[in-house]
Amino acid sequence: ATAKAPFREALSDPRVLVLAIAYAACFGVELTINNVAATYFHDHFGLGLTAAGMVAGLHGLMNLFARALGGIGGDRAGIRHGLRGRVLFLAAILLLESVALLGFSRAHHLGPAIALLVVFSLFVEMACGATFSVVPMVNRKALGSVSGVVGAGGNLGAVAAGFLFRSESIHATDAFLAMGVFVHVAGLLVPFVGFSEEEEAAAQAALER
Numbered sequence: 309a310t311a312k313a314p315f316r317e318a319l320s321d322p323r324v325l326v327l328a329i330a331y332a333a334c335f336g337v338e339l340t341i342n343n344v345a346a347t348y349f350h351d352h353f354g355l356g357l358t359a360a361g362m363v364a365g366l367h368g369l370m371n372l373f374a375r376a377l378g379g380i381g382g383d384r385a386g387i388r389h390g391l392r393g394r395v396l397f398l399a400a401i402l403l404l405e406s407v408a409l410l411g412f413s414r415a416h417h418l419g420p421a422i423a424l425l426v427v428f429s430l431f432v433e434m435a436c437g438a439t440f441s442v443v444p445m446v447n448r449k450a451l452g453s454v455s456g457v458v459g460a461g462g463n464l465g466a467v468a469a470g471f472l473f474r475s476e477s478i479h480a481t482d483a484f485l486a487m488g489v490f491v492h493v494a495g496l497l498v499p500f501v502g503f504s505e506e507e508e509a510a511a512q513a514a515l516e517r
Contacts, residue, residue: 314449314450314452314453315450315453315456315457317447317449317450317453318447318450318453318454318456318457319453319457321446321447321454322500323446323501323502324446324447324454324457324458325457326497326498326500326501327439327442327443327446327454327458327461327498327501328457328458328460328461328462328464329461329494329497330398330402330435330439330458330461330494330495330497330498331436331439331458331459331461331462331465332461332462332464332465332466332468332490332494333402333405333406333435333465333490333491333494333495334402334405334432334433334435334436334439334462334491335436335439335459335462335463335465335466336461336462336463336464336465336466336467336468336469337405337409337432337465337466337469337487337490337491338367338429338432338433338436339462339463339465339466340465340466340469340470340473340487341367341428341429341432342364342367342368343470343473344473344480345360345363345364345367345425346360346361346363346364347360348480349363349364349418349421351480352480352481353418353421355418363422363425366422366425366426366429367425367429369429370426370429370430370433371433374429374430374431374433374434374437375433375434375436375437376437377434377437378401378433378434378435378436378437378438378439378441379437379438379440379441380437381397381401381434381437381438381441382394382397382398382437382438382441382442383441385397385441386441386445386511386515387515390503390508390511390512391442391445391503391507391508391511392502392503392508394438394441394442394445395442395498395499395501395502395503396499397438397441398435398438398439398441398442398498399495399496399498399499400495401431401434401435401438401495402431402435402491402492402494402495402498403492403495403496404431405428405431405432405434405435405491405495406488406489406491406492406494406495407488407492408424408427408428408431409428409432409484409487409488409491410485410488410489410492411424411428412424412425412428412484412488413481413482413484413485413487413488414481414485436462439458440455440458442501443455443458445503445507445511446501469483469487472486472487
């Protein structure tokens with residue numbers, strides 16, 4: 309019963325569920341793009357398989373620095389503006405990700421599509437890092453459970469998004485559009501992740517130490 313308590317505590321905290329949705333909107337979407345990008349550039353823009361794979365590879369290439377950049381950005385926002393700063397930074401990155409993804413879904417020429425893919429990839433991977441700049445602050449006593457629930461949100465997001473691209477009734481461009489709308493909604497939900505004055509004070513004291 310004692311072992312289950314932190315997990316129940318994590319599941320009963322609305323902040324954890326919002327962060328799980330946020331991670332679905334970044335890590336889940338990232339995994340989906342990894343799976344479908346090459347096929348999309350081949351089918352939609354007529355690229356050969358090799359060229360399509362190289363363009364799709366730009367998405368994964370951004371992982372070399374973008375995820376760390378998101379974590380660093382979240383930490384800096386936290387230093388300047390407290391826990392609220394971390395939350396608002398994540399929300400802003402998710403909204404920028406959604407704008408880039410919505411633009412990508414409507415791009416009908418190769419050049420703009422590649423540019424928007426790169427911009428989107430930067431923000432989607434930054435959002436992954438930014439999410440986990442917030443996660444440790446939610447409940448330190450149940451950090452493992454909180455991280456597990458949020459991480460599971462990413463995998464569930466990938467599974468749900470995968471169904472969009474396997475549906476014969478939904479065109480790939482509309483699937484990207486639907487994902488962009490979901491990411492935008494997630495970005496609007498994130499500011500509802502709040503912290504008490506005591507939590508803010510404890511975080512500030514830990515920072516000063």
